[in-house]
Amino acid sequence: xxxxxxxxxxxxxxxxxxxxxxGSAEGLLAICEQERITRVRAAGCNPGxxxxxxxxxxxARCGRGRPDIEVFAVAExxxxxxxxxxxxxxxxxxxxxxxFLPSPFESAAILVCDHEPPHVxxxxxxxxxxxxVDWPWTGTGPAELYSQCAEVLGFAGxxxxxxxxxxxxxxxRQPHSGPAHLxxxxxxxxxxxxxxxxxxxxxxxGRSHEAAASVAAGVQAAIGVFLVELLREIRRxxxxxxxxxxxxxxxxxxxxxxxxxxxxxFDDVFVPINPGNAGLAVGCGLQASGLGxxxxxxxxxxxxxxxxxxxxxxxxxxxxxxLSEGDVVGAAVDALQDGQLVAWFEGPMEWGxxxxxxxxxxxxxxxxxxxxxxNRFLKHRDPWRGYALSGLESAVQDHFDGPRASPFMECDYxxxxxxxxxxxxxxxxxxxxxxxVGSGSPPRFRSLLRAFGEAxxxxxxxxxxxxxxxxxxxxxxRDAVRVFFGTGIDMLVIDRFVLRK
Numbered sequence: 284x285x286x287x288x289x290x291x292x293x294x295x296x297x298x299x300x301x302x303x304x305x306g307s308a309e310g311l312l313a314i315c316e317q318e319r320i321t322r323v324r325a326a327g328c329n330p331g332x333x334x335x336x337x338x339x340x341x342x343a344r345c346g347r348g349r350p351d352i353e354v355f356a357v358a359e360x361x362x363x364x365x366x367x368x369x370x371x372x373x374x375x376x377x378x379x380x381x382x383f384l385p386s387p388f389e390s391a392a393i394l395v396c397d398h399e400p401p402h403v404x405x406x407x408x409x410x411x412x413x414x415x416v417d418w419p420w421t422g423t424g425p426a427e428l429y430s431q432c433a434e435v436l437g438f439a440g441x442x443x444x445x446x447x448x449x450x451x452x453x454x455x456r457q458p459h460s461g462p463a464h465l466x467x468x469x470x471x472x473x474x475x476x477x478x479x480x481x482x483x484x485x486x487x488x489g490r491s492h493e494a495a496a497s498v499a500a501g502v503q504a505a506i507g508v509f510l511v512e513l514l515r516e517i518r519r520x521x522x523x524x525x526x527x528x529x530x531x532x533x534x535x536x537x538x539x540x541x542x543x544x545x546x547x548x549f550d551d552v553f554v555p556i557n558p559g560n561a562g563l564a565v566g567c568g569l570q571a572s573g574l575g576x577x578x579x580x581x582x583x584x585x586x587x588x589x590x591x592x593x594x595x596x597x598x599x600x601x602x603x604x605x606l607s608e609g610d611v612v613g614a615a616v617d618a619l620q621d622g623q624l625v626a627w628f629e630g631p632m633e634w635g636x637x638x639x640x641x642x643x644x645x646x647x648x649x650x651x652x653x654x655x656x657x658n659r660f661l662k663h664r665d666p667w668r669g670y671a672l673s674g675l676e677s678a679v680q681d682h683f684d685g686p687r688a689s690p691f692m693e694c695d696y697x698x699x700x701x702x703x704x705x706x707x708x709x710x711x712x713x714x715x716x717x718x719x720v721g722s723g724s725p726p727r728f729r730s731l732l733r734a735f736g737e738a739x740x741x742x743x744x745x746x747x748x749x750x751x752x753x754x755x756x757x758x759x760x761r762d763a764v765r766v767f768f769g770t771g772i773d774m775l776v777i778d779r780f781v782l783r784k
Contacts, residue, residue, distance in 0.1 A: 289353040292338065293568020295381075296561035297359040298327045299441070301334035302634065304564040305341045305352075306572060313341040314583040314634040316561060318755040322762070325441060332362050344585055356571030358563050370571040375404040375531075376413070378558075381566025382530030383408035385579040386553040392517050392524040396510075397531030398426050405517055408528065411575025416520065421472040425506050426533040428466065428473060432502045435483045436495070448536050449668055451499035452695065455538070456712040459494075459501030461486055466502075468509035470516040492667065493710070507542040514548050525550045530566075534558040534693075535636065537716045541694040544686035554693045556581050556635040580723060581639050581691060584632030587760055592778050595760040604781045608727065611779050612734045615645075620738060622650040623773035624661065626749050628763050629725045633756070637692045638748035639718055640673060640728035642756045642763075644772060646745040647735075648672065648707045653745055660771040663752050669709040671716040674743030675732050679719050682741070692718035692746075707745055718746065 290312075293304040301317035317334035318326040328334050333355075342348060355361075356370045358377030363369050372380070378395040383406070393406035393413065402424025405416040423431075433447035451458075465482060467474040476482070486498050514527065527549040534540055534554050544552045555562055556579065569577055596603050606614065615625050627643045638644075644661070646653045658664045671692055680687075682703075685696030695714040698704040707715065718724075720732055736742025748756045751766045760777060767775040767782065775782040 287351060290347060290351045291354040291356065291568055291572040292352050293564040293566070293571065294328075294334070294355060294357040294361070295359075295563030295565075295567065296327065296559070297357065297361055299325050300559065300561040301326060301328045301337065302557070302561035302564040303334050303337045303341065304568040305338070305345065306568055306574065308572070308574075310574065311565075311568070311577060311579060311583065312345055313585075314564065314579075315341055315585065315632070316634060316755070319584065319632065319758040322755060324753060324755050328361075332364070340585055354571060356567035358567055359560070370567075372567050372570060374399045375401065376406075376415075377563045377566050377570070378530035379404070379406040379408070379413050379566070380570040381562045382528035382553070382555050382558065383413055384411065384569040384576050385555055385565055386526075386528050386576070387578060388526040388528065388551070388553060390524060391526040391528045391553070392521045392549070393528045393530065394514065394517060395531040396424060396426050396533035398424070398430070402427060403513070407521055407524065419471060423473055423475065425473060425509060426531060428475070429502070429506060429533065429536070431480075432483065435480050436487065436499055436502075444536065447499055448503075448538060450496050451503045451538065452669060452714050452716075453667060453710040454493065454496040454500040454712050455695065455714040456697070457497055457500070458504040459486065459497040462498070462501040462505040463508065466505045466509065468512040470513055473509060496667075496710070503536075503538050507539060510539055510543060511546050511548070514543060514546065518548050526553070527551075528553045528555075530555060530558050532559045537693055537695045538714075541686055541696075544694060554691065556691050559636075562635070581633045581635050582631045582641055582725065584634050585758055586631040587778075589778055592760045592780055595764065596780060596782075599764055601764065601782060606779055606781055608730070608779065611776060611781060612727065612731050614781055615731055615774065615776050616734050616738050618774045619645060619647045619735060619744065622647060622652070624656060624771065626763065626767055626772045626775045627728065627731070628749065628757070628760070628775070628777040629727050632758050635691065637671070637718070638746060638756060639692060640720065640725045640746070642749040642758075643673075643728075643746050644749050647739070648704060648741070648743060648745050649739065651706055653706050654709060656771065657745070657747060662747065667709050669713055669715060670707060670745050670747050671718065672707070672743050673718040673720050673728075673732065673746040675729070675736065676719045676721050678736065678742045679717055682743070683717065685717070688719045688721075689717055690719055690721060690723060692716055
């Protein structure tokens with residue numbers, strides 16, 4: 284008689300950006316954010332306490348049902364779940380699990396910098412065990428300080444840190460030196476100068492847009508110095524740990540990830556796919572289930588067969604082409620060379636905050652009006668906003684200065700030939716966030732980059748998330764069709780189906 288393997292569910296982002304990781308004793312099965320299913324940006328859990336729509340979508344894809352889930356694991360407040368075991372993990376411990384357990388390292392020092400107290404914590408990971416390191420912290424943490432600085436610089440509300448990060452990227456090579464004197468680094472506290480908010484405000488008063496960006500870059504640089512000094516002390520305390528893992532909301536910032544990776548304090552540094560609260564779903568699940576260390580790919584969301592895609596397109600009475608693999612890639616390369624925006628839908632959806640080639644909008648970095656097309660007509664963003672790039676690993680190493688790898692688009696880079704990339708740089712001193720594309724990325728996306736490189740000499744494309752204005756990244760074929768026809772996208776490639784306007 285066959286038995287059904289029980290399931291476990293790790294939960295993260297209970298209040299905002301809810302996410303579920305579903306697995307069994309055999310391994311991790313799927314991951315999905317609630318917003319991708321409900322189409323409500325940053326959606327948290329429902330009043331009943333669960334991200335029901337995301338859970339049900341993953342269960343349906345696995346051919347399972349709610350009664351199969353025996354354990355829920357969470358690091359945020361949640362009411363008991365009738366009929367299931369609910370395991371609560373300490374918040375910082377869950378971040379440490381989310382940073383170390385999906386990493387490729389057998390052992391590592393783990394640093395968590397988060398808005399939640401104690402704001403900074405240090406952990407020692409070995410095998411699948413994670414132990415706290417005595418590291419008393421006093422006062423404001425770097426994640427909280429960064430949020431406060433973003434508010435002083437005029438960025439308010441949810442997502443203020445991301446807008447501040449993008450603004451600071453404009454002047455990354457010319458940071459204001461003043462903030463370095465406002466935030467003195469220490470290993471157990473951040474010593475803040477009296478009236479530091481007023482001083483930041485004075486530096487901004489009446490300044491040009493470029494000068495204000497320099498102040499934002501100076502804030503990042505000052506916090507970056509603190510991080511390097513903190514990690515230097517961690518390396519002294521844990522001399523046997525040659526690798527480091529970073530967790531907590533601060534490490535959603537690509538500048539800080541780059542500073543740590545290029546500091547050479549550790550042989551290698553791992554930043555998880557989502558270092559914030561949504562990513563706790565993975566750490567909670569792996570720890571509570573007993574799976575321990577387990578490599579996790581970004582491409583674990585819902586996936587749709589060619590027949591399911593065709594059924595959607597036919598139901599919408601759309602005209603499309605079904606092409607061979609080579610012709611699909613060739614059609615996309617031709618459109619990109621013509622300066623068109625191409626929506627790319629391939630395989631399982633990404634989970635995490637960034638599009639990595641499964642649900643992306645792509646453009647040529649050589650198109651003269653690429654930033655205008657993206658900011659004014661597609662994303663409705665400020666004209667100074669830049670966009671990330673995706674490039675084959677070897678090409679990124681040849682044309683940019685920065686960390687050795689950035690597979691989850693988690694790091695910033697400086698172009699060596701700024702004139703060649705002038706169309707995608709929003710300012711002369713701007714840096715750009717990059718995804719280094721290797722064997723773990725979707726195969727047709729890799730083929731597209733290679734073909735674009737053969738046609739242009741550079742296997743690198745502008746890559747932004749496939750979504751409508753203020754919407755989550757698309758999940759299903761129906762989502763993709765709606766966004767395609769509701770925006771200025773020129774071509775939709777969805778599996779091997781190609782749609783044009």
